[in-house]
Amino acid sequence: MRRCPDCRLAVEGEWARCPLCTAPLTGESAPSPLPAVPLRFTRRRVLRVLTLTSLAVIGLSFLAQLLFDADRESIGALRSIWLGVVATWLVVLVAAGKRRNLAKFVVYLVALAGGVCVYWDYLTGWDAWSLTYVVPILCASSLVGLMITVRVIRMPVGDHVVYTGLTVLLGLTPLVFLALGWVGTAIPSALCGALSLVVLAALLTMRGGAVRHELATRLHL
Ligand SMILES: [Zn+2]
Numbered sequence: 001m002r003r004c005p006d007c008r009l010a011v012e013g014e015w016a017r018c019p020l021c022t023a024p025l026t027g028e029s030a031p032s033p034l035p036a037v038p039l040r041f042t043r044r045r046v047l048r049v050l051t052l053t054s055l056a057v058i059g060l061s062f063l064a065q066l067l068f069d070a071d072r073e074s075i076g077a078l079r080s081i082w083l084g085v086v087a088t089w090l091v092v093l094v095a096a097g098k099r100r101n102l103a104k105f106v107v108y109l110v111a112l113a114g115g116v117c118v119y120w121d122y123l124t125g126w127d128a129w130s131l132t133y134v135v136p137i138l139c140a141s142s143l144v145g146l147m148i149t150v151r152v153i154r155m156p157v158g159d160h161v162v163y164t165g166l167t168v169l170l171g172l173t174p175l176v177f178l179a180l181g182w183v184g185t186a187i188p189s190a191l192c193g194a195l196s197l198v199v200l201a202a203l204l205t206m207r208g209g210a211v212r213h214e215l216a217t218r219l220h221l
Helices: 043-067 075-096 102-123 129-152 159-179 187-206 208-220
Strands: 002-004 009-011
Touching: 043 075, 075 102, 075 129, 102 129, 102 159, 129 159, 129 187, 159 187
Parallel strands: none
Antiparallel strands: 002 009
């Protein structure tokens, strides 16, 4: 039977790593006492569902823009949806490519795409759709990308400190514009701020075990 050197547990079955702490197991494997249950939720299926959902959301937003063009007030939200979906995917793909500077990339992405839209808004007579919708959607979708990344891709514990700071920054940016009175409607900025609090709480609780394990290992050495 395989053993975990950290938890001092015997593990039955073909486990390469400890199911509790993910430390490599030692010793000979024993037959699993559990029946083989097919996985109902695979990573590939998650990505396929996300892809189809993204395409559907973008398609519907363009269709809605076509139908409700007369309503100038809410067009900003619809106009920004594809940008948000693209931003989420860029964050996930850059993280999956194991780039070290994901946080820097997210800041550049939000600044560049937001800046382009602010200029576009300015050119078309400034009704503040860029600051009201684009900036909160970009920040919120980067937060979603960050959440997917932390869930799907294992990353070094040290990165969590950086991502925690980034989460605060992404939540605060739309709130600053809101406080300055530069936005048309408060709801998108407020929602983004609330989302960053949720992500912050998730980041601090989700990998808490890994952080403790990391600290314990280092202190043991
Ligand atoms: Zn263990």
